[in-house]
Amino acid sequence: METWWKESVIYQIYPRSFNDSNDDGIGDLNGIRERLDYLADLGVDVLWLSPVYQSPNADNGYDISDYQAIMDEFGTMEDFDLLLKEAHEKGLKIVMDLVVNHTSDEHEWFVESRKSKDNPYRDYYIWKDGKADQAPNNWGSAFSGPAWKYDEQTGQWYLHIFAEKQPDLNWENERVRQSVYKMMTWWLDKGIDGFRMDVINLISKDQAFPDGETHGGAYGNSMEFCCNGPRVHAYLKEMNKEVLSKYDIVTVGEAPGATIEEAQRYAGSEENELNMVFQFEMMDIDHGKYGKWSPMPFDLKKMKANFKKWQEGLDGRGWNSLYWDNHDQPRIVSRWGSDKKAWRKKSAKMLALCLHMHQGTPYIYQGEELGMTNVRFPSIDAYHDIEILNAYRELVKETGAMREEEFMEGVYKLSRDNARTPMQWSDEAYAGFSSVEPWIGVNPNYTEINAKQEIADPDSVFHFYQRLIALRHTNKVVPYGTYRQYMEEDDNVYVFTREYEGQKLLVACNFSEQPQTVEWPDALLEEGYTPWIGNDSLKPFEKAVTLTPYEGIVWIKEETKKA
Template identity: 60%
Template sequence: MKNKKGAENMEKKWWKSSVVYQIYPRSFCDSNGDGIGDLNGIRSKLWYLKELGIDVIWLSPVYQSPNDDMGYDISDYQAIMKEFGTMEDYDRMLELAHELGIKIMMDLVVNHTSDEHAWFVESRKSKDNPYRDFYIWRDGKDGKEPNNWGSCFGGSAWKYDGATDQYYLHLFSQKQPDLNWENEAVRKSVFDMMTWWCDKGIDGFRMDVISLISKVPGLPDGTVGKSGYGDFGPYCANGPRVHEYLQEMNRKVLSRYDLITVGECSGVTVEEAKKYASSSGKELNMVFQFEHMDLDGGESFKWNHKKIKLSELKAVMSKWQTQLQGKAWNSLYWCNHDQPRIVSRMGNDSLKYREVSAKMLGTCLHMMQGTPYIFQGEELGMTNYPFTSLDEFRDIESINVYHELTEKGIVSPEEMFDYISYKGRDNARTPMQWDDSEHAGFTKGTPWIAVNPNYKEINAKEQLERADSVFHYYQKLIALRKQYDIIVYGDYELLLPESEEIYSYIRSLEEQKLLVICSFTEQKISYEVPENLRGRNGKILISNYDRARVQDSVTLEPYECMAVLYQDRSAAEW
């Protein structure tokens, strides 16, 4: 009764049954031949996304930016990056998306700005400038930085500025100074900007590193790691006033519109997530947590070649499923612009098993409770890029960490190259593979980053024409979510927690049960249907093999998956 009651009491919202598709504009579609994706390119592909069936586009930053961190360093929040087009191009894209029933969620980057933003240009002029307190400035200590914090992108988190003989804080690139959210004028400026976009007609915000906006007063030194710098995490992630700030944001902006909101929250725990994404609706709709993505971190954080252990993955995913049930809402993702391709990371990107493992991974995620996110190309089973040279990388994080760790002798150049090739963010940022023409149909010019050479075999045109493609499988996954409430709202129960080959769980809603079975191995493996479902007639909603029905004992094929619906109906009613 407990499970049944929990699902029944859950409030229905449009963003709970939606599927979100992330577009990384620079790599999606180039309309003018300059080798860089743009807004008109996105507009030209909206029909493709309509056919896929997604509801919302999460648009990675398109604001004016010097592009030190690929657009996450914003110099003007109310202007469009010239490489991407104009505000008129944006308005036309938004209008067509809405005509097609697709909503647009903007990327909100307000932990930091670019050092070329007008606020920072003023801030660094003098200590008594009205904008000085928009950022976090400190005196040095004994001729060194104010504290020992390291930046996410290598080196110190502090940059000395000779004009005023002080340091400013940058948790990311030195061209990304952190905003001072303790300053009420900063908050008002951010909220005014957000209101401007909402009045333009956008449908939501994905909030970049939003859990970092409140720093612990005094900015204490952090524990020193292998890099030689202190860890700022305990003093910045989920800081003392973060919920106060987000509740203020909600009151003054978010609650006035019907929006989808998701916060990227590094270091978030389940208990913190219940505050960020509480069903009371005082802050955000949901958060991105990284616990499952950090399972292959190891001692050197993400820079290694470790594989995620399935039993550990199940434990983490299940914890978030069960502990947020009825209290807060989950986001579901395998991929984004900061993660390598999931079929190369947790599936099998060989010619033989790439498609079945890509379908299996999609099934495993999309049948859970929460809002699923698809990163561009994930619906095609795109893979990691076969890097052969450091010159092929464009990502500041990969390039900086390579030099930092090899020059300090912490990791050999050969090992480090292997690590960034496997885990680097550029794997997700290679151009979208539209067809088998030159540069995969992404551009008629020279692409800003190389196209994966497997585009001849993996591309949207080929998959749209083939009924059993990964694209059409994802299309069905999305359609099922709109057809069956149990997929959206059903409770979750993990089966076989210790298995290192099978991820299986049951979703429950009223008299219905949905059994999900996913094999993570290329070996054939036996599976026993749970005792309470044996002998009952189950309907296979989706499977990556041609299986008509499921027996009580099943021999699963390599990477086989299925979602089987059971309810109190006779076989004839199916």
């Protein structure tokens, strides 16, 4: 079924690092408002804001202390209302980040919950007795260390799948669910256009709380008892019935560990849950022994196999969210392209073309449209992310499992702070993000990579993204076309087709620094292809085509080409 959010392009804003309007080194809501014309000019349809709610910032806003207030550093609710109004006037929708697997330990619900065992809010969270002065089970936190915290005041332990300051809500409690639905309705009545739901597939836990497999580590795997839990689909159907179905909005659920079968349930058109999910299988293909801290070389065949699995698996049965970058991932041009000066711009365009030609709704993370790169700060002290700091303490300082130099290579390659450096607006001091030193360091290459220069350059990464977005808006084959992959065993080139209502696209992307000659399989040797879009000179379709390093090109069948 055709619908507006399938044809949209969504742009993620990490407010703290986007644009500082009041010169305190921290991005804010009025800073976003100042850049609405830029976003409208890029051509995106929806702005997803990472959390802007009141928060003590233990996890950069993903620890919420008040769902119906704005973080002081970001502005006021009046500022938000003005942003929403002006965005809508420019044809831009606003999606909020919904974080309801957990709250901050400073949220009033938890403040009350920890006061006593008989407090009315006690059952809003997951409290358990320990076992022989130990935690209730061996679960580990996603941010390293144990997933349980002992609270001396009541002599029990509370569950925190993430940081200690992020206690998990107890979704078994109907009062919790109704409180969440009431809050969601409040925001939707205000006029927002949807929710991106943080780790939403973790909200239902195995109520037996068994020990998890340790896999050689100090703690057991909690995810096998939290991911896609026993009642998660019942909860989402209830949420949809009571809230989501009453509004014309877009919803995307972050779903680590989701299988194709689970994703079909979360995002199936007949399931009445969500519109689409974020899954992470592809984001793990270069993780090594210690996960992201010991990265493996990029393997194109693994990437292609993953695309094939999800494109075919959800075709007609669900909907894919397409992304390379977000606030939790490093910069794709440094990860799977090349941030060498000779190839950065070209590989950034190829990666953009590759992603945006798949079936699904594409997401652009701030600066991705400029080809922003990873950063190498001089020492661990320059990093802020709690995930980095906890892993450093555990793997380097406490256990000695990794040498500091080895660990830092993982930080440079795959850590989350790569995405959180300030948006590079110009070659002025602090990249035009602020007039004072920002909360986190600026990537030194801002003098070469910035929006001001790219807008002025018609051959820039920015203008290439504009063209890709425009093609999605004007050609139904781009969002809806059926996917088929070819040359699956090729280590360097990715080839696939898309077909919809008589149109056919042929996409070829060279993921290497060397030219690659493609001899098409017989199934693709059709007449009538004409070049449509590419990041190099548009070459005609021939029996054998040589792709230049990091070239991406799309051909379209001439007889069905739209004007």
